[in-house]
Amino acid sequence: MRKTLSGLLVLIVVLGAQAAWANVSHTSPQMLRTFGVDPARFVLASFSPDGRSLLGSEPGTTEEVARGVAYKIFLLSVRSDGGITGARRYEIPEVVEQLSFTPDGRQVVMSCRSGATWLVLDLQSGRVRAFMEHNPGAAGFRSYPPILWHAGGRLLATGYFYDAQDFGGPNVIAEVDPSQTGVAAFRKTAEVESVERSFRNLTIHSYTAGDRGFFCNREGAELFGLYHWVAGSEPARIDEAQRFTAYDAAGDTTAYSAQRSEGTHELLLHDAVTGSRKVLGTSDQPFLYLTLSRDGTRVVVTRLLRDRVLYFVASPGTGMELKPVPGLPRARAGAVRMSLDGRRFCLFNSEGLRVVEIP
Numbered sequence: 001m002r003k004t005l006s007g008l009l010v011l012i013v014v015l016g017a018q019a020a021w022a023n024v025s026h027t028s029p030q031m032l033r034t035f036g037v038d039p040a041r042f043v044l045a046s047f048s049p050d051g052r053s054l055l056g057s058e059p060g061t062t063e064e065v066a067r068g069v070a071y072k073i074f075l076l077s078v079r080s081d082g083g084i085t086g087a088r089r090y091e092i093p094e095v096v097e098q099l100s101f102t103p104d105g106r107q108v109v110m111s112c113r114s115g116a117t118w119l120v121l122d123l124q125s126g127r128v129r130a131f132m133e134h135n136p137g138a139a140g141f142r143s144y145p146p147i148l149w150h151a152g153g154r155l156l157a158t159g160y161f162y163d164a165q166d167f168g169g170p171n172v173i174a175e176v177d178p179s180q181t182g183v184a185a186f187r188k189t190a191e192v193e194s195v196e197r198s199f200r201n202l203t204i205h206s207y208t209a210g211d212r213g214f215f216c217n218r219e220g221a222e223l224f225g226l227y228h229w230v231a232g233s234e235p236a237r238i239d240e241a242q243r244f245t246a247y248d249a250a251g252d253t254t255a256y257s258a259q260r261s262e263g264t265h266e267l268l269l270h271d272a273v274t275g276s277r278k279v280l281g282t283s284d285q286p287f288l289y290l291t292l293s294r295d296g297t298r299v300v301v302t303r304l305l306r307d308r309v310l311y312f313v314a315s316p317g318t319g320m321e322l323k324p325v326p327g328l329p330r331a332r333a334g335a336v337r338m339s340l341d342g343r344r345f346c347l348f349n350s351e352g353l354r355v356v357e358i359p
Contacts, residue, residue, distance in 0.1 A: 024327030025082030035087035051339040082355030100148035115143030120178035141186040228272035246290035253296030257287035281322030293342025317359025
């Protein structure tokens with residue numbers, strides 16, 4: 001009976017929320033192929049800073065690798081209504097492990113060779129050059145784990161510096177400047193290894209700027225703690241739960257799903273500066289695969305329904321209450337990416353690419 005009632009509630013919310021949403025734009029796998037994209041191999045990366053393009057990549061085919069093309073970068077043009085109008089392809093001589101636009105959107109930075117080699121692609125000229133490579137007898141920076149993100153108009157990475165004898169230092173956050181060459185292209189913003197080691201059973205570490213982030217620590221058989229950290233201070237616990245099943249953060253704001261002892265799952269938005277916490281929605285099933293806008297005001301999250309996925313949004317347009325996305329009825333699982341301004345998100349899966357305007 002509970003499952004039947006839950007389904008009815010979802011249906012009622014969908015019908016009541018449709019008027020607040022713009023249509024969902026859909027680009028089929030067949031259309032993506034006409035742009036030179038192989039949907040079975042394509043990996044979605046992110047929106048461009050201005051929201052007018054989507055970045056993605058594919059590994060080279062056997063034939064392409066034989067002629068020196070290890071990876072391909074694609075820049076998909078996004079129309080104002082969300083439709084994909086074309087794609088530009090760039091050939092890369094290295095296997096790309098992580099990639100990101102520069103904050104101005106004119107270049108793409110890539111880490112390769114287990115984070116030891118760094119490349120930059122100029123999107124206008126198509127020129128690719130290495131600005132950091134491991135050279136014996138020279139100091140450098142290695143990305144570990146290979147994570148790149150934007151914060152405060154800067155491109156940031158996790159990793160460590162090493163000296164001329166290849167001795168590595170502590171894990172740090174560093175600002176990346178691809179206009180420089182060698183170790184000069186990286187500037188430490190915070191040392192993070194000591195705070196990571198202060199947790200005995202760390203399960204999540206997520207840095208949202210050059211000097212702050214969030215941690216999740218397992219503290220018992222059925223107890224996890226969620227912490228906020230700012231460089232120069234001790235981590236402060238902001239919540240605890242039997243389990244955290246979905247999570248994302250931006251600045252000092254985090255959105256997450258917490259499984260409570262009574263068996264319910266709450267989706268929450270927490271401001272670590274003010275301490276304010278808002279419950280966006282509750283469910284008897286876990287929330288999964290959460291994405292938070294960079295200004296901390298919009299959340300996209302999913303729930304599983306047998307072999308399909310339900311997509312939900314909480315935003316100012318929904319009164320910060322969790323609402324199903326009407327244009328994605330029981331879609332398949334896929335990669336979700338949100339634009340930097342939080343006004344739209346895209347879903348890429350075996351059914352193609354959908355772009356959704358967020359109210």
